Amino acid sequence: MTNLTSSAPHIHGATTYDDLADWGAQPDAIAGASHSTGRLLFKGPGNSPETGIWVCTPGRWKICVPRDEFCHFVAGRARYTAVTGEVTEVEAGTCVVFPAGYEGEAEVIETIRNIYMLA
Template sequence: MAAHLTSSAPHIHDALTYDDLADWGDQPNCIEGQSKSSGRLLFKRPDPSVGGNSPETGLWVCTPGKWPLSIPRDEFCHFIAGRATYQRDNGEVIEVAPGTCVHFPAGWTGICTVHETMRNVYMLR
């Protein structure tokens, strides 16, 4: 399990089991359980011209719980472990499991329920 975060193309081998994760803390506003997040940032472009919303990509792990979710900018997720349900405010339900890819457009709002600790590779822009 190796990470090459200073490479010209930062990468992690075996992202499914990679465990050198930073503690990203408790998920705020939980309405059930207490989800805890951890992960590893692969890349974030330092660009003060976009108000701190620089593109970034990384690995995110989250334990079970339920919370309201508001996506501030476009986010692509490839789920590689666990199970979760995303229910949009309009009632649409998106079930995620290993192998699911989802693009959440900026402004997407709803509820996230993590049933089994999930792991995903994400990209924000």
């Protein structure tokens, strides 16, 4: 069951929910042709907070996180490499907080599914 217009918007089965919108090619591509789909669950006043489901196919691109972002990866594998060289590997079951201003590269190795919240 899904109700995105509820006073408490919700998606049951978010790990397999397939009514996703085409969010297009990943910008700033370095390698591959990553393509994103997703479903916005909620967006507050001034676009904060924002939460939803994001699915992305393999590829690599530059990343710059504009606001604090919490990610719960529920499928796939990816690697995030900060400009400092620090590497964060993610797979199903990994939770990560990317602070505002995080910069580096994202590389999706196996299509990822991420339940996210931007603050």
